[in-house]
Amino acid sequence: MEKVSKSALVIGGGIAGIQAALDLADMGIHVDMVEKKPCIGGRMAQLDKTFPTNDCSICILAPKLSECYRHPNITLYSYSEVQKVEGSAGNFSAEILKRARYIKEEECINCGLCVEKCPMRVEDEFDRELRKRRAIYMYYLQGVPAIMTIDKEKCLWFTKNACRICEKTCEREAIDFEQEDQIIRLENIGSIIIATGYNLIEDIDNEILKNYGYQKYRNVVTALEFERMLSASGPQDGHIKRFSDNEEPEKIAYLQCIGSRTDRAGQYCSAICCMYTTKEAMIAYEHNNDLESYVFYIDMRAGGKGFQSFLRRGEAEYNIKYVKSKVAQITIDDQENPIIIYEDLDKGEIKLLKVGLVVLATCIVPPEGIKNLAEILGIELNEYNFIKTQPFVPVETSRDGIFTCGCVHEPMDIPRSVAEGSGAAARAAEVIRGG
Numbered sequence: 519m520e521k522v523s524k525s526a527l528v529i530g531g532g533i534a535g536i537q538a539a540l541d542l543a544d545m546g547i548h549v550d551m552v553e554k555k556p557c558i559g560g561r562m563a564q565l566d567k568t569f570p571t572n573d574c575s576i577c578i579l580a581p582k583l584s585e586c587y588r589h590p591n592i593t594l595y596s597y598s599e600v601q602k603v604e605g606s607a608g609n610f611s612a613e614i615l616k617r618a619r620y621i622k623e624e625e626c627i628n629c630g631l632c633v634e635k636c637p638m639r640v641e642d643e644f645d646r647e648l649r650k651r652r653a654i655y656m657y658y659l660q661g662v663p664a665i666m667t668i669d670k671e672k673c674l675w676f677t678k679n680a681c682r683i684c685e686k687t688c689e690r691e692a693i694d695f696e697q698e699d700q701i702i703r704l705e706n707i708g709s710i711i712i713a714t715g716y717n718l719i720e721d722i723d724n725e726i727l728k729n730y731g732y733q734k735y736r737n738v739v740t741a742l743e744f745e746r747m748l749s750a751s752g753p754q755d756g757h758i759k760r761f762s763d764n765e766e767p768e769k770i771a772y773l774q775c776i777g778s779r780t781d782r783a784g785q786y787c788s789a790i791c792c793m794y795t796t797k798e799a800m801i802a803y804e805h806n807n808d809l810e811s812y813v814f815y816i817d818m819r820a821g822g823k824g825f826q827s828f829l830r831r832g833e834a835e836y837n838i839k840y841v842k843s844k845v846a847q848i849t850i851d852d853q854e855n856p857i858i859i860y861e862d863l864d865k866g867e868i869k870l871l872k873v874g875l876v877v878l879a880t881c882i883v884p885p886e887g888i889k890n891l892a893e894i895l896g897i898e899l900n901e902y903n904f905i906k907t908q909p910f911v912p913v914e915t916s917r918d919g920i921f922t923c924g925c926v927h928e929p930m931d932i933p934r935s936v937a938e939g940s941g942a943a944a945r946a947a948e949v950i951r952g953g
């Protein structure tokens with residue numbers, strides 16, 4: 519009988535899943551990658567710069583995105599989800615739902631003519647709703663695959679039976695309103711890697727953020743919103759402006775552990791906020807050398823190579839002051855400047871600080887739909903609904919042949935997500951090769 523070579527299924531196209539897919543593909547193993555959003559890249563694509571080097575995030579990511587898309591051993595199913603998995607280690611099969619984009623993928627060249635003409639403006643999820651996009655859209659500027667998507671929920675043709683302007687504009691006749699969702703069946707899957715990343719607490723519950731004036735005061739934003747504000751391709755073209763008056767803030771306060779390490783939300787540490795906050799304050803200082811930054815923290819967790827000296831550099835060279843404190847309340851003055859009322863834990867005093875902008879470092883939570891995905895895959899979750907892993911082999915789940923990497927099993931930074939991507943790929947390859 520002919521021996522059929524086994525492939526790997528990677529679920530999630532963030533940096534962890536991309537690394538796992540590339541490693542497997544380079545070993546000569548075929549990979550099917552399933553990504554829920556219209557483009558791969560995950561959260562890293564939303565970041566402006568990345569610690570520990572403060573290099574431009576998309577500049578590091580972009581070559582990996584195109585390598586992943588063009589690799590002869592990788593088939594990418596974007597805008598897709600896994601619906602069913604059967605079988606066992608070494609021989610799984612899966613059913614993928616590939617949602618209709620209403621675009622002929624082979625025809626679209628991402629020229630943007632259709633976007634210019636589309637009359638429908640809707641909140642842009644990628645930019646954390648800080649600006650609008652059109653109903654026909656590219657998920658993000660440098661997204662891969664570089665193909666438009668029509669948002670069926672918002673498009674005038676689907677909602678009101680009107681318009682179809684994009685169809686008339688597209689010179690390549692790439693619009694296809696008749697397109698339908700497809701079910702794709704994959705056989706001979708040797709192993710599966712789950713790399714579906716994370717959500718932020720504000721994506722599921724705003725209550726905790728409201729205590730800090732979020733959505734009540736215009737000059738209180740979240741850290742991921744601030745990443746988009748810093749980004750040259752973001753809603754403020756890389757200029758930090760307050761939403762109340764478009765002025766540049768002279769003082770910024772960064773509040774740590776919003777929702778993390780508390781019984782009211784995530785009882786765990788989100789692991790990356792101390793570092794990315796320092797990075798954000800450094801980058802903001804590079805925009806304005808007169809800027810003063812204040813980091814309100816419970817304790818600083820800088821447990822990585824060079825991380826402690828990164829914080830010291832922040833203090834010495836970027837005008838960042840670390841305030842060991844408990845923040846009690848935020849209010850505003852008549853210019854909408856946030857006023858932070860806090861207990862200075864070093865001095866044991868109650869103090870006030872008036873700033874121009876507040877940035878909240880919010881809790882990392884498991885990704886949307888994780889319970890459903892765990893059920894489909896027959897794997898266990900831990901008490902916080904992250905994927906349960908083996909204590910001494912963090913890339914192994916509770917089920918043979920199914921591995922994991924990145925933030926879907928616990929909050930972690932990009933270097934560790936990449937290392938885990940490679941770790942999961944190595945274990946997945948062992949199963950595929952009959953180990």
Ligand SMILES: Cc1cc2nc3c(=O)[nH]c(=O)nc-3n(C[C@H](O)[C@H](O)[C@H](O)COP(=O)(O)OP(=O)(O)OC[C@H]3O[C@@H](n4cnc5c(N)ncnc54)[C@H](O)[C@@H]3O)c2cc1C
Pocket residue numbers: 529530531532533534535552553554555557558559560561562565567568569570598599600713714715716741742745790794797885886887891923924925926930931932933935
């Ligand atoms: C404000 C902020 C700043 C940060 N700054 C830094 C930094 O400077 N340096 C650093 O090292 N780290 C930083 N991080 C952390 C960094 O974002 C993560 O380490 C990294 O994104 C983890 O990658 P991942 O692939 O595990 O998850 P993600 O980036 O979340 O990717 C997961 C992918 O899976 C997809 N997906 C989700 N569910 C499904 C599903 N059911 N089916 C298919 N696909 C699915 C998602 O759409 C996404 O594309 C920061 C985080 C935040 C919040």
